[in-house]
Amino acid sequence: MKKIGVLLGKLYEESEYSEPAKAFKDAGYELVHIGKEKGEEVFDKNRENPVKIDAVAKDVSPDDFMGLLIPGGFSPDVLRSDDSIVDFVRNYFTLDKPLFTICHGPQLLVTAEVLRGRTLTCYKSIIVDVKNAGANYVDREVVVDRNLVTSRTPKDLPVFIKASLKKLNE
């Protein structure tokens, strides 16, 4: 079955996970939730909507996935303290495979040091971080730069999901 990896940690932004996840499942993809601890249940920012982690980064390979989703909230910052997750993101991204991320998600790409020269958008609070990482920040509802699809906030989800599904079909 076609698979999409979802990088998820505690305090994730609920809609930024659940809405793309539903769209990917409806399109026939199986989701594999990758996190810090296999079997852990991670909760959203309101301590609701537990999601079970299927695998740690060392269990998976970039080859397993047709796409990678990084929802926002505080989850990306939680995940980037785990070196094996950062290494997985770097290995995946440098293969130019589709990566979809929104809000605080690009924090993981900053720590993976893969953003130099890339164009993206993100949540307001991390704009200086992505610029300092050598990326070109633009304020648009969705930005597609080769393999990378980015948006700013939950308001952008409809166009983010549409652009992500289009990228998977290229």
Next chain:
Amino acid sequence: MKKIGVLLGKLYEESEYSEPAKAFKDAGYELVHIGKEKGEEVFDKNRENPVKIDAVAKDVSPDDFMGLLIPGGFSPDVLRSDDSIVDFVRNYFTLDKPLFTICHGPQLLVTAEVLRGRTLTCYKSIIVDVKNAGANYVDREVVVDRNLVTSRTPKDLPVFIKASLKKLNE
């Protein structure tokens, strides 16, 4: 009365607020809690220990304070989406007045763009951010660079508090 400003937002790291706060009060300082909304009660990462915000950034001046404390947790990221808070931090910091921050606190200094050439420590997940901001990151329990006192995690609190009190007495 001698005052210390405390920049506090929701999901702060409890001990990184309460332990320095107690030490400063014991040393005779009045604390002024600065946040996004006057009168708001902000909670720690476990949704406990509400603290009432005394003032927004536009209500205060760097001249009001002998020191500024920025506890960690997700609070610094929450605060840096508020331009007036970022401006206040920049104005305060460029006067070379004592600033004490731990864990994720330096995120506010990254967004205020005041870290170039400065030496500091911080929580693991933001190391790349502070390096990209032009700072010299070092892995030590406490780092004192002129006006700036930094530590990494709650484990460092005893030395962080000791160095902060020493800086206030210089």
